[in-house]
């Protein structure tokens with residue numbers, strides 16, 4: 001449960017980093033406006049290590065367009081997975097037996 | 106109970122999924138709802154693509170800078186934020202739809218829920234399957250790369266050999282005698298028009314079910330989206346070559362979910378293609394029938410003199426087999442329940458719903474059942 005929520009949060013924070021095309025050197029103006037440049041830089045530190053791996057994979061697959069967007073796709077997928085596991089862990093408390101033996105008439 | 110190897114395999118799978126996901130989240134229990142949910146993903150991602158897609162072939166072979174279908178797809182992929190991802194989501198959700206539908210089909214077949222009073226669901230299901238496959242194929246025409254051109258030409262060759270209506274069919278398909286800008290408008294029209302017609306076909310699919318399960322639990326939806334997003338990352342869509350009307354592309358990558366019929370067409374030729382398609386479709390449509398009349402269902406019967414027209418049975422019947430009609434003249438009540446025998450599954454739900462003992466299964470009278478229950482209860486307490 002805690003691991004699932006952790007995965008969800010970790011992957012959610014990865015999304016903005018991916019959206020920045022995995023590069024926090026030139027943060028967009030919004031970051032300045034909101035005074036959250038340190039957050040941007042921190043994202044770079046947390047996730048930056050994997051940027052090359054993503055790029056190598058995507059280039060070997062001949063992905064078109066910005067590579068970061070595919071990483072965003074992966075991140076949102078992982079975030080949803082974490083959310084799903086957490087929800088299911090809570091929800092299966094009121095689980096009921098549904099398995100039926102089919103009988104061909 | 107019959108337990109052959111298939112039954113074993115299905116039961117073991119079901120049991121395993123129950124262990125992994127608990128039965129509340131077992132995808133097998135949402136076999137019909139999953140394709141329905143994927144349809145929404147397709148509608149939404151398709152809408153985003155539609156905003157930038159240009160359905161023309163204008164000098165498609167002339168210059169890449171001119172706006173045509175192919176360049177608009179390239180533009181979506183390379184310049185629109187998340188364009189490549191949305192495009193891939195749309196494509197892979199399409200593939201997921203086919204997989205989900207196949208699981209749904211196997212599941213209703215395996216659980217024996219497709220015959221007799223369920224024939225409308227099965228036959229409309231076949232129509233839905235054919236529609237989905239054709240929508241997917243038209244999706245591949247829209248890209249207007251070499252494969253699209255080859256698919257278009259193969260389709261034309263298949264349509265032309267249809268007796269009597271072959272030529273009109275071809276002209277309808279191409280929206281004229283040859284491939285032109287109008288052709289792609291027609292492809293787009295078919296792709297989107299048929300997609301929305303799915304809603305109509307689904308209405309027919311659901312019309313005889315009182316409580317179809319059409320929404321999977323959110324957790325399952327999320328996992329489905331995780332799979333699609335992950336596939337987008339691991340297998341991005343790659344660039345293809347623009348269609349050139351002067352060239353003769355002869356081979357292509359086959360998307361096994363949508364383009365298999367073209368592999369059949371390539372292997373068997375036009376006549377073989379039509380014969381195999383017709384045979385497969387007919388066989389699918391006939392699956393529910395060999396057994397139909399072996400053991401007709403005993404339908405419920407209303408005892409008119411006892412029915413108060415309270416509508417409880419009507420509300421509870423899972424198969425919409427009960428209709429409330431105006432009570433005959435002279436009755437104290439406004440409505441009378443009537444059973445449509447060909448829709449009735451003999452499930453007995455209505456018998457339990459009726460507080461007035463006014464509806465019965467002829468071979469299983471309410472009074473007899475009550476008597477039995479009493480006996481059992483007595484023997485237990487004794």
Ligand code: HEM
Pocket residue numbers: 136137138140141206209210213218219220223226227228229230231233234237303307310314316317318319
């Ligand atoms: C776009 C594709 C389809 C969608 C969205 C869809 C959706 C559904 C849904 C939501 C149900 C209700 C399930 C329940 O309440 O448990 C259902 C029932 C059913 N479907 Fe489909 N379906 C599709 C295609 C098909 C196909 C291709 C077939 C078979 C050829 C089929 C055969 C049936 C049958 C026989 C039932 C009745 C099952 C029962 O009463 O439990 N469907 N469908």
Ligand code: SF4
Pocket residue numbers: 404405421422423424425426427444448449450451452453454455456
């Ligand atoms: S037995 Fe009653 S509830 Fe069941 S299908 Fe027939 S009419 Fe409907």
Ligand code: SF4
Pocket residue numbers: 407411412413414415416417418419441442458459460461462463464
């Ligand atoms: S529940 Fe009984 S009384 Fe009410 S409408 Fe149905 S048959 Fe008639």
